[in-house]
Amino acid sequence: MEAAYRTIPVWPPHKRFLVVGMNGQFWIDHVFPFGLTTAGGVQGHVADATVDILACLKVSPVKKWVDDHLIFRIATSGGLNLPDGSMSPFKYPYSLNDIINLTAPLGVPWHTTKRQDFTFNVLYLGFLWDIPHKSVTLPDAKQQKYLAKIADLLARLSSAQRISFTEAMSINGTLSHITFVIPHGRSYLSGISQFIAQYPSRFASRFPPPSVINDLKWWFNVLSHPPTPRSLSPRGPPVDLDLWVDASTDWGIGICIGQHWDAWCTIAGWKGNGRDIGWLEAVAVELAVRSLHSVGWKNAHIIIHSDNQGVIGAFTHGRSRNFQVNLVIRRVEQIAMSSNVLHTLTFTPSAGNKADPVSRGEVGSLESRLSSFQLPVELHTFLAPHVVN
Secondary structure (H helix, E strand, O other), X not given: OOXXXXXXXXXXHHHHHOEEEEOOEEEEOOEOOOOOHHHXXXXXXXXXXXHHHHHHOOOOXXXXXOOEEEEOOOOOEOOOEOOOOOEXXXXXXXXHHHHHHHHHHHOOOOOOOOOOOOOOEEEEOOEEEEOOOOEEEOOHHHHHHHHHHXXXXXXXXXXXXXXXXXXXXXXXXXXXXHOOOOHHHHHHOHHHHHHHHOOOOOOOEEOOOHHHHHHHHHHHHHHOOOOOOEEOOOOOOOEEEEXXXXXXXXXXXXXXXXXXXXXXXXXXXXOEOOEOHHHHHHHHHHHHXXXXXXXXXXXXXXXXXXXXXHHHHHHHHOOOOXXXXXXXXXXXXXXXXXXXEEEEEEEOOHHHOOOOOHHHXXXXXXXXXXXXXXXXXXXXXXXXXXXXX
């Protein structure tokens, strides 16, 4: 919709609160301005009613976010193979013009330049949705816009300039938005979010630490290449494989899947530089994910049981204040994106964690050990596969 909020009239007794003053003159606003906090849901009510009316007119399904509407249609006939090798054309119950004409009596202000005709590849909420391939990615125009925004900020930071609170919030908002299509980028926002939290006021300017600059450089590098589309293939309902993970500072890491197990011992000197029990518990999750990936799990939603609330929260949010845990999350997210597997961590008390004894060296028979896989090079100096005597 075009200027959607500007089509909503203000209740007359409230107009006195929407007065604009300039050069000694005053104007009363008779319709809602954009960005009015107290009017956040007003336009939504009108849009919801519009969607309901469309449904009554048999225009459905319709997805809506504020003033952006995504209308689908389903073929009623066609698509048959003809004797000459061609395909009969599809027939649909309505066209774009039909929708415009049907809603004309309502005065719906459909945008004249941003509207799109029906297609299998559609722009919606700033993303490009590929319906046949069930994927979503950044459009080229948006990618170049965000890349230029990061480049401009990095250029300023290279000359030791401060950045304002508003600028920091703006870049954080932009990058947070595109983590929908680049989910592993969430772990590259922790430095920026911590930096924002340290502003003394919203009017202040600060020099960012190296962590912020490094995160921005990572984003610049990612957006400098065509991004990999994010798969939207159905994962199905959550699957509980009876998968448990745990870690102990005195021994190492254990994972259990049903009656099967695997374990790794810590190597002396593993502690330090941010590596603590939280990091070890996060690595336990990584090793469980790698174990699943090694046997070919794809397009699935898998539950992992853990007894560490901090690690569960970090993986849920996609980032951690601990940079070492962040590195683990980044590796896990790369695997998850390549296989379209969602890993959901659920909490269980330590007393009920089936992997607890395994993480202390109490393992099962060699025959019940899980299939082995190669540890990533980042863990070679800290962990070693447990050797059963």
